Amino acid sequence: MSTLIKNGTVVNADRTWKADVLIEGEHIKAVGDGLSGDSTVDAEGCFVFPGGIDPHTHLSMPFMGTTTADDWESGTRAALSGGTTMVVDFCIPGNGQPLLDAWAEWEKKSETAYADYAYHMCITYWNDQVRADMGKVVEKGVTTFKHFMAYKGALMVNDEEMFASFQRCAELGAMPLVHAENGDLVAALQQKLLKDGITGPEGHAYSRPPSVEGEAANRAIMIADAAGCPVYIVHVSSIEAHEAVARARANGQRVYGEPLVQHLTLDDSEYANPDWDHAAQRVMSPPFRNKKHQDDLWNGLRAGSLQVVATDHCAFTTEQKRFGMGDFTKIPNGTGGLEDRLSVLWTKGVETGRLTMNEFVAATSANIARILNLYPRKGVIQQGAEADLVVWDPKAGKTISAKTQQSAIDYNVFEGMKVSATPRYTFSRGECVWQDGKLTGQRGRGRFVPRSPFPADAQALRTFKALTADRAVAR
Numbered sequence: 152m153s154t155l156i157k158n159g160t161v162v163n164a165d166r167t168w169k170a171d172v173l174i175e176g177e178h179i180k181a182v183g184d185g186l187s188g189d190s191t192v193d194a195e196g197c198f199v200f201p202g203g204i205d206p207h208t209h210l211s212m213p214f215m216g217t218t219t220a221d222d223w224e225s226g227t228r229a230a231l232s233g234g235t236t237m238v239v240d241f242c243i244p245g246n247g248q249p250l251l252d253a254w255a256e257w258e259k260k261s262e263t264a265y266a267d268y269a270y271h272m273c274i275t276y277w278n279d280q281v282r283a284d285m286g287k288v289v290e291k292g293v294t295t296f297k298h299f300m301a302y303k304g305a306l307m308v309n310d311e312e313m314f315a316s317f318q319r320c321a322e323l324g325a326m327p328l329v330h331a332e333n334g335d336l337v338a339a340l341q342q343k344l345l346k347d348g349i350t351g352p353e354g355h356a357y358s359r360p361p362s363v364e365g366e367a368a369n370r371a372i373m374i375a376d377a378a379g380c381p382v383y384i385v386h387v388s389s390i391e392a393h394e395a396v397a398r399a400r401a402n403g404q405r406v407y408g409e410p411l412v413q414h415l416t417l418d419d420s421e422y423a424n425p426d427w428d429h430a431a432q433r434v435m436s437p438p439f440r441n442k443k444h445q446d447d448l449w450n451g452l453r454a455g456s457l458q459v460v461a462t463d464h465c466a467f468t469t470e471q472k473r474f475g476m477g478d479f480t481k482i483p484n485g486t487g488g489l490e491d492r493l494s495v496l497w498t499k500g501v502e503t504g505r506l507t508m509n510e511f512v513a514a515t516s517a518n519i520a521r522i523l524n525l526y527p528r529k530g531v532i533q534q535g536a537e538a539d540l541v542v543w544d545p546k547a548g549k550t551i552s553a554k555t556q557q558s559a560i561d562y563n564v565f566e567g568m569k570v571s572a573t574p575r576y577t578f579s580r581g582e583c584v585w586q587d588g589k590l591t592g593q594r595g596r597g598r599f600v601p602r603s604p605f606p607a608d609a610q611a612l613r614t615f616k617a618l619t620a621d622r623a624v625a626r
């Protein structure tokens with residue numbers, strides 16, 4: 152059974168051209184002219200690009216005394232509706248829980264997925280068992296390990312633990328990811344603000360200034376340098392954190408930076424909204440920043456010092472947010488965005504001239520596939536790749552609204568935003584799973600995508616000794 156996507160313009164990260172795409176089974180069989188298939192899909196007036204990959208989601212995640220409202224079913228449905236065909240979710244062991252037990256829980260939860268998925272494993276405490284289990288996790292196909300430098304008393308790890316884990320990553324050909332905020336400073340600032348009588352959502356932003364993020368990003372990057380491994384900084388939201396990433400890259404360190412679509416398009420004036428619910432719905436960490444920081448993140452995407460755009464989709468209902476009424480430190484941290492990432496980035500990035508279409512594809516799919524070692528299975532439209540693709544209609548605009556969204560929550564942080572483009576069709580491994588505003592794929596069809604360790608030349612050869620010698624010369 153084959154399908155021909157006809158009359159569209161193919162957009163990859165490296166080029167744009169008029170071509171038809173032939174899908175056979177789960178893969179792309181050919182890209183070009185003069186092809187024929189058993190059935191035809193019309194892409195006239197549309198762009199055809201690789202399905203979005205969101206490298207940062209939290210579906211059904213227990214957090215801050217509750218559980219995120221989007222589960223694997225509503226979350227991946229939301230993803231497909233917006234042209235995202237794969238998510239990478241964070242598997243988070245509870246305190247002292249063995250990594251493989253947490254994996255089993257995540258495996259069970261992800262059985263309902265509509266879209267393909269992978270995991271990052273979180274390192275939330277350290278001992279010999281964790282060290283050994285990291286090897287098993289890599290064997291099972293997860294080669295990225297996340298570390299929280301914030302959430303003191305819960306998920307946070309200290310420098311010693313991080314350094315041990317980073318060295319283990321170097322050994323395994325794995326890559327650490329880091330939530331970069333200085334958790335000690337955040338905790339101290341929270342107490343100070345509460346003592347001063349600041350209890351509303353604006354306190355959340357005051358307690359997590361850019362310096363808190365910049366310090367942690369620099370520290371994580373230096374620790375990675377000492378350990379001889381690459382590092383990926385999640386949700387880079389500030390000039391300070393971006394500078395740390397850019398400086399390390401200029402020094403030859405393999406460091407990646409991931410801004411979120413929310414930080415690129417929404418700013419800290421949201422926390423000044425007198426409606427408590429409105430402000431609390433936008434509480435996430437790091438918090439939204441001002442326009443100066445936003446401009447800087449856009450510049451980074453263009454310049455290549457930041458490589459990918461994610462959502463950190465971590466959705467809580469208004470009712471859940473209200474746990475923090477009277478004490479902002481108890482507002483569950485997180486916002487949605489999974490279904491709107493492509494439309495918002497297209498409208499605010501491509502339509503405004505800030506990004507080319509190719510840069511858009513790089514940031515939403517190709518670069519993510521490369522950095523996470525999924526390429527060219529995912530992230531590109533070419534012969535042999537899996538047929539994860541979007542037929543993108545640049546004239547099918549809509550106004551974002553919670554009333555029409557797939558996500559299970561009762562609001563949308565982009566509410567009222569007019570976006571200029573949406574998917575006409577979304578294909579996942581050759582199957583049309585979303586068509587003209589309707590879900591056509593089956594629940595549970597999503598598959599786990601295992602990943603291999605990173606190639607030896609990427610890091611195993613960069614031993615600590617060689618690295619320090621190189622760097623001494625370079626300076």
Ligand code: DUC
Pocket residue numbers: 209330434435436437463465484485486
């Ligand atoms: N930030 C959030 O806002 N939510 C989940 C975890 C995080 O780091």
Ligand code: ZN
Pocket residue numbers: 330385386436
């Ligand atoms: Zn985080």
Ligand code: ZN
Pocket residue numbers: 207208209463465
């Ligand atoms: Zn996150």
Ligand code: ZN
Pocket residue numbers: 177178537
């Ligand atoms: Zn395949």
